[in-house]
Amino acid sequence: MAENDRRNQGYRGGRKRRYRDDDDFDRRPQRRRYEEPLFVQVRRQLLTIAESAARRVEDDIQSIAKTVSENYDDEEIRRDFVNISLDLVLEQPMKTPFIAGTVLVAHSLKPELGSEVLSKAGEALQKYINTGAWREVKLLVRFLGILQPVYEGDGIFPLLEELFARAVDLQTASSEDLLGLELVKIIQFTLPYVMISPATGFEAQASALLEKTDIIASTPHALVDLVNTFSPEEDKSAAGSSVISLMQSQLQGEASRGWVLKCLPRPWKDIRDSENDELKSFDSVTKIPFPEIDVPNPVPNGSRSLFPEVYLSVYANQEFDTVPSTSDISSSLIRDSLVDTINLLDFNRVATAKFLIDLDCYFTPHTFIKRATPFDRMRDIPEEQRAWKPEDVAVDAVFSQLFQLPAAEHKLVYYHSLLTECCKIAPAAIAPSLGRAIRFLYNSLQTMDLELSSRFLDWFAHHLSNFGFTWKWSEWADDLELPAIDPRMSFITGALDKEIRLSFAQRIKGTLPEPYPKLITPGKEKDTPEFKYASDMTPYFKEGQELMQLIRKKATDEEIQPVIAAIEEQAHSQGVEDPKIPSTDAFVTSLCFVGSKSLSHVLSCIERSKDRLLALGTESPRARCQIITSVMEYWADQPGIAINIIDKLLNYTILSPLSVLEWALSESVAAGTILSKAHIFEMISATVGKVTNRMRQIVAARTQPGLYEPQLTAIDETLVRERADMQTLFKFIEDSIVSVAAGSNDEQMERGDGSGDLPEDAIIRQWGRRWLRVFCRKAAVEENFITDALANATPLGTVAPERENAADKDLDIADADGQ
Amino acid sequence: MSLLAINTVDRLDRPSAYYVSKNKRRRFNDREDEKPEEPDDKLKNATTLYVGNLSFYTTEEQIHELFSKCGEIKRLVMGLDRFNKTPCGFCFVEYYTHQDALDCLKYIGGTKLDERIIRADLDPGFEEGRQFGRGKSGGQVRDEYREEYDPGRGGYGRAYDEQRQREEDEYGAGR
Numbered sequence: 001m002a003e004n005d006r007r008n009q010g011y012r013g014g015r016k017r018r019y020r021d022d023d024d025f026d027r028r029p030q031r032r033r034y035e036e037p038l039f040v041q042v043r044r045q046l047l048t049i050a051e052s053a054a055r056r057v058e059d060d061i062q063s064i065a066k067t068v069s070e071n072y073d074d075e076e077i078r079r080d081f082v083n084i085s086l087d088l089v090l091e092q093p094m095k096t097p098f099i100a101g102t103v104l105v106a107h108s109l110k111p112e113l114g115s116e117v118l119s120k121a122g123e124a125l126q127k128y129i130n131t132g133a134w135r136e137v138k139l140l141v142r143f144l145g146i147l148q149p150v151y152e153g154d155g156i157f158p159l160l161e162e163l164f165a166r167a168v169d170l171q172t173a174s175s176e177d178l179l180g181l182e183l184v185k186i187i188q189f190t191l192p193y194v195m196i197s198p199a200t201g202f203e204a205q206a207s208a209l210l211e212k213t214d215i216i217a218s219t220p221h222a223l224v225d226l227v228n229t230f231s232p233e234e235d236k237s238a239a240g241s242s243v244i245s246l247m248q249s250q251l252q253g254e255a256s257r258g259w260v261l262k263c264l265p266r267p268w269k270d271i272r273d274s275e276n277d278e279l280k281s282f283d284s285v286t287k288i289p290f291p292e293i294d295v296p297n298p299v300p301n302g303s304r305s306l307f308p309e310v311y312l313s314v315y316a317n318q319e320f321d322t323v324p325s326t327s328d329i330s331s332s333l334i335r336d337s338l339v340d341t342i343n344l345l346d347f348n349r350v351a352t353a354k355f356l357i358d359l360d361c362y363f364t365p366h367t368f369i370k371r372a373t374p375f376d377r378m379r380d381i382p383e384e385q386r387a388w389k390p391e392d393v394a395v396d397a398v399f400s401q402l403f404q405l406p407a408a409e410h411k412l413v414y415y416h417s418l419l420t421e422c423c424k425i426a427p428a429a430i431a432p433s434l435g436r437a438i439r440f441l442y443n444s445l446q447t448m449d450l451e452l453s454s455r456f457l458d459w460f461a462h463h464l465s466n467f468g469f470t471w472k473w474s475e476w477a478d479d480l481e482l483p484a485i486d487p488r489m490s491f492i493t494g495a496l497d498k499e500i501r502l503s504f505a506q507r508i509k510g511t512l513p514e515p516y517p518k519l520i521t522p523g524k525e526k527d528t529p530e531f532k533y534a535s536d537m538t539p540y541f542k543e544g545q546e547l548m549q550l551i552r553k554k555a556t557d558e559e560i561q562p563v564i565a566a567i568e569e570q571a572h573s574q575g576v577e578d579p580k581i582p583s584t585d586a587f588v589t590s591l592c593f594v595g596s597k598s599l600s601h602v603l604s605c606i607e608r609s610k611d612r613l614l615a616l617g618t619e620s621p622r623a624r625c626q627i628i629t630s631v632m633e634y635w636a637d638q639p640g641i642a643i644n645i646i647d648k649l650l651n652y653t654i655l656s657p658l659s660v661l662e663w664a665l666s667e668s669v670a671a672g673t674i675l676s677k678a679h680i681f682e683m684i685s686a687t688v689g690k691v692t693n694r695m696r697q698i699v700a701a702r703t704q705p706g707l708y709e710p711q712l713t714a715i716d717e718t719l720v721r722e723r724a725d726m727q728t729l730f731k732f733i734e735d736s737i738v739s740v741a742a743g744s745n746d747e748q749m750e751r752g753d754g755s756g757d758l759p760e761d762a763i764i765r766q767w768g769r770r771w772l773r774v775f776c777r778k779a780a781v782e783e784n785f786i787t788d789a790l791a792n793a794t795p796l797g798t799v800a801p802e803r804e805n806a807a808d809k810d811l812d813i814a815d816a817d818g819q
Numbered sequence: 820m821s822l823l824a825i826n827t828v829d830r831l832d833r834p835s836a837y838y839v840s841k842n843k844r845r846r847f848n849d850r851e852d853e854k855p856e857e858p859d860d861k862l863k864n865a866t867t868l869y870v871g872n873l874s875f876y877t878t879e880e881q882i883h884e885l886f887s888k889c890g891e892i893k894r895l896v897m898g899l900d901r902f903n904k905t906p907c908g909f910c911f912v913e914y915y916t917h918q919d920a921l922d923c924l925k926y927i928g929g930t931k932l933d934e935r936i937i938r939a940d941l942d943p944g945f946e947e948g949r950q951f952g953r954g955k956s957g958g959q960v961r962d963e964y965r966e967e968y969d970p971g972r973g974g975y976g977r978a979y980d981e982q983r984q985r986e987e988d989e990y991g992a993g994r
Contacts, residue, residue, distance in 0.1 A: 047827060084827070091827045347925055351828040410922075413888035417926045462888070466931045501884045503933060599879045600895070641880060 039076045042067055046084045050098045050267075050361050058270045061102045069110035081106070081113070082120050089143045090124075090136055093340045094355065094362035097193070100146035101267040104198065104282055107150050111286040114150050122291025129295060132302035135340065138186045144290075145190045148199035149282040151290045156194060157205050160187050162295045164212055170298065171216055178223075178306040179299065181244055184216050188247045189336055192329070195259040196266050198282040207255050210248075217248035221308045226777050227405040228449070229312045233769065235447035238316075243309040243332065250329035263330040263367045304409075305785060311335070312400045314437040315392050322378065322389040323396050330388075334363065338397035342418065343409045353421035356394035357429075368393070372429035375436065391433040394422065399437060402459060403452045406781045416459050420466045434463075435472070442476070445487040450770040451777075454681055457491060461498030469499060469511040480515060485676035485763055493519065494678030500524065501640040523637035531593040533586065540586050543567045548590040551605060557612060560587075580623040584616060588630035592645070602645060606652065613654040627655065628663040639679040647686060657729055660687045665736035671747035672740035673760075675767040688729065688775070692782050695726050699786055703793040708800040716796055723786065730779035734772065741768030831928065832921040834862050835940045861943040866893070866920050867913045869942040873898075874971030875906050877933040885932050886912050890919030896950050902957035908972050909959060911945045935971055956981075 036044075045064050050057045068081045085099050107114030121140055128136040141159070148155045163183045170180035191206050220242065225231075230238040254261060271280045311331070315323045324331035338356070345352040360368040368390040369378065378386060401408055402415040423430045441448070441456050448456070464471055482489045496519055499508045509520040523529065533544025546563050564583045571579035591609060595602025606613065617624045628646060635642035649655040664680055674680050701707075702715045739745040743765050870882070879895055886892055891914070898909035914920050920941060928939030952958040956977040965976035974980065 087825070087827050345828060347826065347830040347832055348828045349831070349925065411889060411926060413926045414922070416888075417930055420930055462885075465934070468934065502881060504878075504881075599883060600897075640884065644880070644883065 038067065038071060039074070039080055042077055043080050043084060046081070046088065046099075046102070049088075049095055049102070051358065053358075053361055057098055057265075057267050061098065061105055061267055062271060064102050065105035065109055069106050069113060072110050072112065078113070078116065082117050085117060086121055086124060086140075086143075089121075090139055091344050092355070093139050093142075093344070094337045094359075096139070096143050096337075097146060097196075097265050098267055098362075100143055100197075101271075103147060104150070104268050105271055105280070107147075108280065108282060108285045111288065114147075114286075115288050118144075118147070118150075118288060118291050122293060125291070126293055129293065130300065132300040134182045134186065134302065135344075138189055139340065141186055141190050142193045145194040146197045148194050148197040148202070150285060150288055152287045153290075154205065155199070155202075155290050156190070157202070157209070159290065159293055159295075160190060160209060163187055164209065166295060166297060166299050167213075167216060176222065178221070178308065179301050180216060181221065181308065182306055183299070184213050185244050185247070187213055188217065188244060188251060189333075191251060192254070192259070192261050192264060192333060195254075196261050196264045198266075198268055203255075203259065206259075210251055210255055214248060214252075217244045220245065224308045224310060226780065227307055228310050229403055229405070229452060230444070230447050231449060231770070231773050233773075234766070238444070238447060240310045240312055241326075243311050246311050246326055247329075247332045250327070250332055253327070254329050261329065261333075263324075263333060263363045265362065265364050305781075305788075307406060309404070312403055313396050314399050314440045315396055316440070318436070320378065320383075320386070322375065322392040324388055324393075330367070334359075334393060335397055335400065337362070338394065339401060342398060342401055342415075346410045346414050349414065349418045349421045352418055353425055356398070356418075356422055357390075357426050359394050360390045372426065375432060389433070391426070391429045392436075395419070395430065395433045395437055398422075402455060405449060405451065406777055412455060412458070413462070416462050419459075419463060423463075423467065439475075442488065442491065445491055446766070449773065450681065451685075451774045453487070453491070454678065454685070457494050457498065457678055461495050461502060464499060465502040469503065469508060471511075473516050474513050477513070477515060480519075483760055483763070485673050485760060485767070487676070487763075487767075490676045490678060496520065497639060497679065500638070521637065526637070528593070528596045529634055529637060532589060540567050540570065540582055543570075544586040544590060547586050548593055551590050551594045551609070554608065557609075560612070578620060578622050580616070580620045581626045584623040584626040585630050587612070588627050589634050592631060592634040599641075599644065603648060606645075606648065606654070610652060610654070613649075614652070617654060617656070617659070621659070624655065624659050625663050625667055628660060629668070632668075639677075643679055643683040643686070646683060647690075650687065650690060657687050657691050658732065660684070661729065661732055661736075665733065669736070669740070669745065669747065671750075672745055672764040672768055675737075675740065675764070675771050681771070684733075685774075688733075688778060691726055691729055692778070695722055695782065696785070698722055699789045703789050705794070707794055708798055709796075712794060712796055712798060726782065727779075730775060730782075733775045734779075737768050737772045737775070739768075741765055741772050743768075830925075832924045832941075835938075838862075838940055862941045864917050865941050865943055866915065866917055867911055867942040867944050868920055868923055869909065869940045870912055871909045871938045871940070872935055873906070873908045873910065873937060874933050874935055875908055875973060876971065877906070877935075881933055882910060882912065886923065886927060889923040889927060890914050890916065894945070896945050898952065898959070899950055900957040901951040901953075907952045907958040908962065911942065911950070912939075913945065933971070 042064060045060055049060055049064075064081075068077055071077045085103060088095050088099050103114060103117050107117075121144060125137060125140045125144070128134075128140065141156070145156050164187055167180035167183040167187075170177045170183075187209065191210065194202060195206060224242050225239070228239045230240070232239040268280070268282065272278060273280050311326060313323055313326075313331075315321075324334065338359070341355055342352060345355070355362075357371075360371065367387060369381070369387045371390055373389065375389070378389065398415055398419055402412060408415065419430075419434065423434065438460065445453055445456075476488070476492060479486075479488045479492065484490070484493070496508060496512075496516075500520075505520050505525040509517050509525070512520070531544075531548065532538045533541045533548065535541060538544065543563050543566050547560065550560050550563065564587060567583040567586055568579035571582045576582060587609075591605050592602065595605040613627065616627065627649065631645050631649075632639070632642045635645070646655065646660060650657065650660065661684065664674060664684055668674055698715065698719050702712075702719050707715070743761060870886075873882070879897060882895060883892060886895075892912060893915050894911075894913040896911040896913075897906050898911075899905060900907040912923070914923070924939055924941060927937075929936060931937070952960075952962075954960045954963045954977070956963065958973070958977065962972055963976050963978045965972075966979070968975055975983075
């Protein structure tokens, strides 16, 4: 760099610069190289603490603490130390023990530093408690927990007791309470860190607290079943326990074994005094009071909706454990730091992936086996030396978030891209781990929550699209014999379809071994599906062709109407009950054919025929249903395009959400077999999603602060109306599917001998149950959301404060500005 | 939820160095009394992304399929060759919300579509005319002088292509 700059200092034309623009040229005179300023060094050391396996983290800790304490008077260094330490605690939780270790050493060298960190941490903690940001509270309390030896008296315990008292109040007030559980979780995930801290003699207090949390943590919350990865109805043994109940029993186990907490690093244990080279003791340091924290009563909840969390591992039931089993507290502790890291750092997936790959740097050495050790090689390691496979632990954590119910914290594509990034950084290590995860998920397809099967499908296809669509399809080849409605077969066809949507049919066909290529039918390889009216075997083929020509040359509605009328007349004379059905079919099919070139082509066709299509909806509900049938049939081989067009038709309000549901769940339900189609689930979820999104927007409008009459009533009326519509929608889904799940759907009864004992009948009923579970949950979640949000809304009838007050307010603002 | 002023690792949802430098250059040429525009200002509520390094063969449907993973797409404008009106390897994706556009930078920019690593950049908004390539031969400027062969983007750079063709013709004529 420096050399390069020097070269450019000479005569401008001396060397031809090919790639850089002249404007980029830095005209400032070059300074001589200088030593890195101390604060930059401290900053860098802190930010990269524990990141390198090549350096001893204890040395870094000591060096940072020494620099900071020796330069206590340098305000920049001091400020950086305090701020960056807390930033890291809040953003990179896996580093917390190392940051806390640094603070412990710094405090022993210069107690003022400890006080400063504590007071800043206390301020931040208070702020997060006041806003109900419970994850941040958990992270800060954990950090403060490791600093236990520097406090006077009981240190952190009174705060934990107070949090517990709030939890009890909340739980007593309502058995449905979830906030109390969140507080218990904070206590649970703090205790281990207090117990690994250099402070001693707190075992009794910890055990006492643990005894108290037991009643709350061990009572299963009513919602746990609803958000379980596996419906207990389908697979009782696979259904996991909630995170807090699991943690409770793990903590009790640890307490009885003297708090071994093997996986948590204790970097302070190996720190030596610089003077006498003896192991540092943190007992004798100056004690300071624990920061004063006020926990309001009742405690507030922040912006995130709370739900119970269920522990999921995609590496359960292997021949031997590659990840800690649920009886080991490491499973919860490692997962907790990983999950927070993943969700906090969504703004840089590359950095997050790096942390996941470097996971073994942040826990006790030898917690994990060597990176990239193949699974088969693990078998040869004697059992007592066998540790966990870091890649599996990392991948497991990402899947736990991708499969979080009812909703993941970030858009699902974040977790996709994170796994992609991990694979890019360490392909040889991560790819086989993903392979085993995929096998587990594939084998769980029948019992997994349907929403999650659908997420799995979407991730799988997207992931493969980033890696040349290579997958060992041959291992599922036998499953191609299964009936089309089997969940595994449904997955395979759904996945291939999604792959094609991200690529194109010939390409995907080329990636498939025998006997898969037959699944890519000739129809799928066609860019433009046949126009059925091109064949004179099709009724109304003449009119159909005429319509197509008219649409192609952008004819006016007056030119189109006679052809439509001709079809309807013919249909009427042939005794067709609703002549609008054949005319709509001809019109919409022609529209699809003319617009088949691309999405924007079909959109502009729709745009031009908007009025005609809109009118259909009010004239004849069955014709409206025919719009969907025509689109779905025209694009039968490329359902992705079909559901995309349906989505746009919903936006134009040519279709109503209910009409889409009616089409799928009653008109085309085909004795329930339609429920096995991945794209139908996708279409219905998207349609319902549109409704619930709009509902949430209305709720947001209704609950915004500073809203007064008469707007309040106006928005409230919309809200009440749309809420009822939403309920109707969910009711319709439930009613239609209940009969499928019970096997009492009319068409189902007519199948075969009507006994309901055909081998496929059981599968159909299972699809029904799985659909029901998903949409009943969605209904409950949305209702809950609205009720919670409205609880804090401005009551109807509130009028704007008097004019004077408003003027006062303006003045206040002006004053504030003037300051 | 984090309330930190600066993050401990870089953010991927910032305007690219290209956008910033383009703006800087403009600033250099401006008269000094004019207040330079902050690059962030125009992008503060941006809902549009410029998407580059697409294959010429990538369709609207494929783009839609991938980009709708970050939110509903309001508008998709394909970049076209100025003369042939065929796709020339870029597009504009417009979302309904700023957050969706930022999420797209974080989660989709730098991943693959149609087996090419695509690039996404926050854009102040599509304007008529911007859908056309600005290169001499109608496509994007970068496809004029490319020395490597890229089958997804019309082979070698078009300027070289012409030159090679000419040389070949002259050689034949001279013989």
